[in-house]
Amino acid sequence: MLEFKNVKFIYKSGVKEPILENLSFKVEDGEFISIVGSSGSGKTTIFRILNGLEDIQEGSVEIDGQDIRGLKNYSSYMPQKDLLLPWKTIEKNVMLPMSIQKVDKDLQKERAIEMLKQVGLEEYANKYPKDLSGGMRQRVAFARTLCAGANLLLLDEPFSALDYITRISLQEWLMKQWLDVKKTIVFITHDVEEAIFLSEKIYVVSGRPITDIEIKEVDLPYPRTREMLLDPRIQRLKEDLIDKLRTTEEEE
Amino acid sequence: MKKRLLAVGFGIFLIVLWYVIARIIDTTFILPTPFEVLAAIRNNFREIMTVHFVATMRVVLIGSLISLVLGLGFATAMIINSSLEKAIYPILTISQTIPSMCLTPILVMWFGYTVTTRVIVVVLMTFFSITVNVFDGFNAVRVETRELLSTYGANRKQIFWTLQVPTALPYFFTALKVSIPWAVVAASVSEWFGAQAGLGHFSKERMLSLDVPGLLAPLVVVSITALAITELIKFIERKVVTWENDI
Numbered sequence: 001m002l003e004f005k006n007v008k009f010i011y012k013s014g015v016k017e018p019i020l021e022n023l024s025f026k027v028e029d030g031e032f033i034s035i036v037g038s039s040g041s042g043k044t045t046i047f048r049i050l051n052g053l054e055d056i057q058e059g060s061v062e063i064d065g066q067d068i069r070g071l072k073n074y075s076s077y078m079p080q081k082d083l084l085l086p087w088k089t090i091e092k093n094v095m096l097p098m099s100i101q102k103v104d105k106d107l108q109k110e111r112a113i114e115m116l117k118q119v120g121l122e123e124y125a126n127k128y129p130k131d132l133s134g135g136m137r138q139r140v141a142f143a144r145t146l147c148a149g150a151n152l153l154l155l156d157e158p159f160s161a162l163d164y165i166t167r168i169s170l171q172e173w174l175m176k177q178w179l180d181v182k183k184t185i186v187f188i189t190h191d192v193e194e195a196i197f198l199s200e201k202i203y204v205v206s207g208r209p210i211t212d213i214e215i216k217e218v219d220l221p222y223p224r225t226r227e228m229l230l231d232p233r234i235q236r237l238k239e240d241l242i243d244k245l246r247t248t249e250e251e252e
Numbered sequence: 253m254k255k256r257l258l259a260v261g262f263g264i265f266l267i268v269l270w271y272v273i274a275r276i277i278d279t280t281f282i283l284p285t286p287f288e289v290l291a292a293i294r295n296n297f298r299e300i301m302t303v304h305f306v307a308t309m310r311v312v313l314i315g316s317l318i319s320l321v322l323g324l325g326f327a328t329a330m331i332i333n334s335s336l337e338k339a340i341y342p343i344l345t346i347s348q349t350i351p352s353m354c355l356t357p358i359l360v361m362w363f364g365y366t367v368t369t370r371v372i373v374v375v376l377m378t379f380f381s382i383t384v385n386v387f388d389g390f391n392a393v394r395v396e397t398r399e400l401l402s403t404y405g406a407n408r409k410q411i412f413w414t415l416q417v418p419t420a421l422p423y424f425f426t427a428l429k430v431s432i433p434w435a436v437v438a439a440s441v442s443e444w445f446g447a448q449a450g451l452g453h454f455s456k457e458r459m460l461s462l463d464v465p466g467l468l469a470p471l472v473v474v475s476i477t478a479l480a481i482t483e484l485i486k487f488i489e490r491k492v493v494t495w496e497n498d499i
Contacts, residue, residue, distance in 0.1 A: 051403045077403045079396055086495035087418045097404040100414070130495065148404055 001064055002027040002050075002152060002184065008058035009049060019045050021209035022059070029151070032178050032185045034195035037205035038245050043188045046205070047156055050186070051077050063152065073101065076148035078155045082141040084129040090140055091116065091125040097148035115143040118177070135166040139173070146181065155187045159194070168226070171197055179222060192241045196234060197224060204244055216241065284465040292465035293472060300454060300473060307449035309477070311367060311439040315374025316432060322375070323382030323427070327420075331390045331412065344384055352376035356442050365446035370439055377438040378431035382424075389423025390416040425489040432485065433478035440474050 009020040019042045027033050037043045048054040049061060052068060061068045068074060076097070084093045092099075094112040103111075116122040119139040121132075129137055138158055145153055155174075159167045175198055178185055189195050195202050196218050204214040216237060220228050228234065267286055274285040284292075293300065326344075330337035356373050363369040393415050401411050443452030451470035458466035 051399075053399055053403070072405055075403070077400065079400055081396065083394070083397045083400050085397075085415070085418070087493075096401075096414070100401065100404045100406045100410055128495065 001029055002186070003062045003065075004046075004059070005062065006059035007049070007056050007061060009045065009054065009056045011045075011054075018209040020049075020056075021211050023210055023213070024059075025203065025213045025215075027184060027186060029184055030182055031201065032175075032187065032199045033201045033203055034187045034189055034199040035203045035205060036189060036192060036195050036241065036245065039190060041205050042208070042210050043190075043205055044156065046210075047077070047154055047186075047188060050075060050154055073148065074150055075152040075154050076145040076150040078141055078145040078153065078158050080157045080160055082129070082134075082137040084137055084140060084144075086129050089126050089128060090121065090132070093129065093140060094144045094147055096144060101149070111147055112143075115146050116140075118146070118180070119143045133166075134162050135170055138162065138170060142174070142177065146183075151183050153183050153185045155185060157188050157190070160189070160191070167194075174198065175222065175224060190245075192238055192245070193229065195241070196238060197226070197229060202241065204241065206244065206247075214244070281462045281464050284468065288465040289468045289472060292463070292469040296454075296466065296469060300451070300470060303449050304451045304454045304470060305473060305477075307447070307453075308436070308439050308443065308451045308474075311370045311374055311442075311450070312432075312435045314367075315371045315439065316378060316435050318371065318375050319378040319382055319431065319435075322379050324386060326383045327386035327390060330387050331416065337387075341384075341387065344380055348380045348384070353438055353441055356445055360445050365448075369445075370442040370447065370450075373442040374435045374438045377434050381431045382427045385423045385427035385430075386420050389420025392423065393419050422489075422493050425485060425493060428485045429482055429489075432481050436474055436478045436481065440470070 003026045004024055007020050007023045008018055010016060010018045035043050035046065045054065049056055050068070063071060063074050084090075085096070088096070091109070091112050094115055095108045098108040098111060113122060113125065116125055119142055121136060121139055121143070124132060124136070124140075129140070132140065141158070145155075158174075159170050162170065171194055178198075185199075187195070187198060199218060202216040202218060204216065206214075218234070218237065220231070220234065229238075270283075271285050271287075274283045274288075277283050280288060326340065330340060353373060353376075355376065356369070359369045359372050363372070390412075393411075397415060398411060401415060406414065440450065440452035440455075443450035444456050447453040451474055454470045455467045458464070458469075
């Protein structure tokens with residue numbers, strides 16, 4: 001279980017006003033949750049803290065009761081851009097987290113092939129990133145994220161740079177992956193429909209500083225289909241979320 | 253292909269123009285024709301290649317190797333230690349504007365008409381651009397990629413070898429392409445001040461005896477050598493750097 005406990009955070013440079021103030025929330029093991037909020041709302045800050053890229057001033061962030069500051073490799077981060085290294089083959093790119101963690105070479109290769117199979121790209125193992133389309137590169141980035149070995153996956157708008165059709169097919173694909181690998185996923189997006197389609201719960205962040213998170217449950221069974229989104233209850237949820245994001249945007 | 257054709261065409265035009273002007277002036281010790289220069293190369297070919305070319309290239313080779321070691325060393329040191337970077341980097345960039353070749357006379361005062369003097373001139377001409385380019389290359393790494401690697405638990409050494417070194421490779425080759433031809437020029441020019449052998453030395457001897465075709469002959473060899481080295485570096489670069497930097 002991931003838990004934010006009374007977290008306060010201020011960026012060291014720039015405006016000295018807190019981004020997060022006394023913020024607490026929880027994510028249960030195996031859940032798929034989305035964090036939505038208008039741009040600049042602090043979604044990414046929450047992620048940077050989770051990744052250990054920023055230090056909080058007060059409170060604690062805990063995984064299964066342990067402060068993340070004393071933990072290693074507790075989360076795997078998938079950024080917006082695939083950030084594949086152009087001089088490495090697809091297989092070597094997927095192996096990257098393991099080679100940094102000095103995992104045994106044979107095991108690295110075995111795991112990489114397994115993950116590439118999982119994302120349906122095993123025949124591209126020896127190709128280079130430039131040989132792949134944007135959607136395929138994101139799938140490789142996901143395989144690389146899985147290879148980091150953590151149970152908590154942090155996905156930061158991974159599909160936002162893709163065209164619409166690729167995006168919706170990757171959403172369906174990601175949902176299947178999640179049902180398969182049974183890991184906890186925290187997914188950042190500004191796309192309300194994407195959040196509804198994928199997640200069990202939606203965490204709405206708003207206000208500056210962020211002091212509270214509003215949680216909306218998405219009451220749909222898995223595996224989901226696009227048609228389910230037409231359900232009037234879901235439509236109402238969507239309108240409700242859009243309204244919330246719009247008011248926070250106007251306030252800012 | 254068409255671009256290349258135009259360049260070749262214009263090159264031929266310049267040579268023809270040279271020939272025409274030389275014929276109009278009609279004084280070999282002012283401006284010889286291209287054919288007279290070619291004849292001078294042919295007549296002195298053995299001497300130029302076995303004595304002078306070898307002497308110059310030895311200086312180029314030693315100087316360039318020292319520059320490489322120093323340049324890579326300094327760039328790496330600046331990456332490891334940011335105080336060192338703050339102290340050295342600004343001076344390095346400013347010092348690039350100093351025409352190092354003009355320091356040759358004082359080097360002659362210190363080291364005499366020796367290989368050492370000429371090697372130092374070559375090092376001065378090439379060391380800065382290698383250092384600065386490679387350092388900039390190390391720093392061309394995207395912040396996001398560096399952060400991604402650190403979320404995997406990468407330490408500085410791992411980030412350096414996995415990310416910064418490959419990113420700097422294209423910059424390194426650019427530095428080589430710029431500096432090695434300059435090394436050939438610097439070595440030749442430093443020989444004017446006094447040397448026992450070398451392409452610059454040969455030119456100067458011929459100048460004293462008003463043999464202008466002979467003076468220009470080594471110049472042609474210097475140009476072709478510089479060109480050939482650049483092409484060789486480009487060839488190696490294509491083999492090594494198969495990607496486009498977008499990290």
